[in-house]
Amino acid sequence: MVKFLLSLSIFFTSAAQAAEKVGMPQLDPTTWFPQVFWLLITFGFLYxxxxxxxxxxxxxxxxxxxxxxxxxxxxxxxxxxxxxxxxQEYLSLISNSKREAQNLINVNKQNLQNNFENKKKEIDKKLEEKMKQVSKEIEDFKKSAASKMGSISTEIAKELVKTVSKIDTNNASASSIVEEVSKKYLKGLN
Known part of the structure; x- marks a missing residue:
């Protein structure tokens, strides 16, 4: 290997010395034709x-x-x-969902309002019936109270006359006295 490297270095140095003596071969007009020939072949092959x-x-x-x-x-x-x-489908779905939800809310609101109105009417009707019934009961009570009050007043008047004057009176005279007094003072009850 050393011999090879030594011989290679001798070859290159001798070529360099020969080039120094002759000059640059590219500028020598006698070598232009072969240089152009090999240039064309090399670049043609590469092309x-x-x-x-x-x-x-x-x-x-x-x-x-x-x-x-x-x-x-x-x-x-x-x-x-x-x-x-x-x-776009998502936006339309959202829009439709909002619209449907609003419709459901409106329908439910309307249904609740209708139910409330119906219940209110039922309650008002029941209340009115109860008021009529109570008014009738009050009227009946007034009538029965007036008639009972007459008999009670007759009894009280009879007892009062008996206690005060020690005279026993009959029911007819006591009731006539009570009727006269009730006509004067109790006109507003009937």
């Missing part, structure tokens, strides 16, 4: 490789990438449209 192998692969790769990007954009737009539709 063919790039055109036939590298460029098609690169264009396919770019085209696939563009297709993939456009597919992703189309899919994103589709998802965006679906999301927008779902959002």
């Amino acid at each position: 063919l490789i790039v055109e036939k192998i590298v460029f098609p692969r690169l264009s396919d790769s770019i085209e696939q990438r563009n297709d993939h990007v456009s597919d992703n954009i189309d899919e994103a737009n589709s998802i965006k449209d679906q999301a927008e539709k779902k959002y």
Whole structure:
């Protein structure tokens, strides 16, 4: 290995010394034709490789990438449209739900109000019937009280006359006295 490296260094140094003596070969007009020839062959070969192998692969790769990007954009737009539709459905569902809830509240409110009115009418009717019944009972009581009061007053007057004057009176005379007094003072009860 050392021998190889030594021989390689001798080769490069001798080539460098030869180039120093002759000058730069690129500026020597006798070497221009072979340089142009090899330039055309090298770049022509590279051009063919790039055109036939590298460029098609690169264009396919770019085209696939563009297709993939456009597919992703189309899919994103589709998802965006679906999301927008779902959002609109959501808004309409919320709106319908609010409307239905308000209708239910109004119906229930109206039903409660109607039930309240009906119950109030029933209670008023029962109260009126009770008031009529109580008024009738009061009138009956007044009539019976007036007639009972007459008999009681007759008894009291009879006893009072008997106690005060020591005279025994009959029921007819005591009741006539009570009737006269009740006509004068108790006119408002009948």
